[in-house]
Amino acid sequence: MNLLRNERIRELLSSQAHDSLFIDPLLEDSQVGAVTLDLRLGYDFLVSILTRKPSIDTSVDQNHLHRAIGSYFQETRRELGERFVLYPHQIVLCTTLEYVSLPHNIYADILSRSSYTRLGVPVNTMVQPGFRGCVPLELFNHGNSPVELIVGSRICQARFFEIDGAVNYIEPTRSRKYFGHVRPVVSAADMDCEIKKLRGIAERL
Numbered sequence: 001m002n003l004l005r006n007e008r009i010r011e012l013l014s015s016q017a018h019d020s021l022f023i024d025p026l027l028e029d030s031q032v033g034a035v036t037l038d039l040r041l042g043y044d045f046l047v048s049i050l051t052r053k054p055s056i057d058t059s060v061d062q063n064h065l066h067r068a069i070g071s072y073f074q075e076t077r078r079e080l081g082e083r084f085v086l087y088p089h090q091i092v093l094c095t096t097l098e099y100v101s102l103p104h105n106i107y108a109d110i111l112s113r114s115s116y117t118r119l120g121v122p123v124n125t126m127v128q129p130g131f132r133g134c135v136p137l138e139l140f141n142h143g144n145s146p147v148e149l150i151v152g153s154r155i156c157q158a159r160f161f162e163i164d165g166a167v168n169y170i171e172p173t174r175s176r177k178y179f180g181h182v183r184p185v186v187s188a189a190d191m192d193c194e195i196k197k198l199r200g201i202a203e204r205l
Contacts, residue, residue: 004106004160006034012103021160022101031154038113038154040097042134045084046073046184048091058189059199070186080152086121086141093184095134097152104130104167108158110137116155119147123156129167134182 004012009032012021023037031038049072056072073093078084086092102108108131112123120143127135137156141147149155177188189195 001164002162003035004162006032008162009037009160012106019103021103021106023098025098027152033157036157036159039100039110039135039156039158040152041084041137041149041155042095042097043077043079043151044094044183045076045078046070046093046186047076048072049074058187058192059195069188069190073186078151082151083148084151086139086147086149088141088144088146090141092139093186094137094139095182095184096137096156098135099133099182100127100131100135100158102127102129102131102160105165106160106162107131107167108135108160110135110156110158112156113154119143121147121149121155127158129163131179133178133180136178136181136184 009021013023013026013032015021026032027040051072056069058069076084084092100108107129108127110123110125110127112121116123121139121141123137123139125136125138135158139149177191178185
């Protein structure tokens with residue numbers, strides 16, 4: 001496994017091969033650093049809201065009135081250069097401005113840039129080999145003050161790792177729940193197959 005450096009990142013970005021690294025739009029050449037590539041905050045947001053229900057139900061019990069997880073989030077959109085306010089202890093789902101396509105032998109770690117970590121807004125996620133879509137970001141304000149984020153600002157950075165051999169995710173038993181999206185998507189925890197199995201075990205006890 002190798003961490004990609006500037007020259008290799010640029011080589012893959014300029015390649016015309018079908019299964020190569022693709023990122024669009026790259027608004028500035030300086031987004032490509034020594035061992036990272038800066039990614040920008042996208043337009044769309046799913047903001048967590050309070051509801052009358054005491055908890056988010058992640059079960060799939062068909063005998064229970066299950067409220068969709070999406071009802072705990074409110075959609076909103078900002079244009080390039082506009083501000084979005086992230087309040088303390090608030091979860092916001094969003095995406096990168098860039099559409100990213102990874103080869104099947106490269107994965108990426110997505111980390112917040114230091115400037116935003118110092119404001120109490122860390123980002124730490126992983127993007128699997130073969131991913132297609134705008135990278136999903138889960139933002140949480142750990143600080144005590146609201147933070148104004150600017151759409152299009154470089155909020156996070158990607159580190160790319162090249163592994164030996166391609167990873168094939170075309171498996172009938174494992175679907176990719178967050179593949180190919182260009183807008184934020186709420187948690188699909190209620191769709192996990194083990195939840196139904198575990199509930200069945202609990203009912204037999």
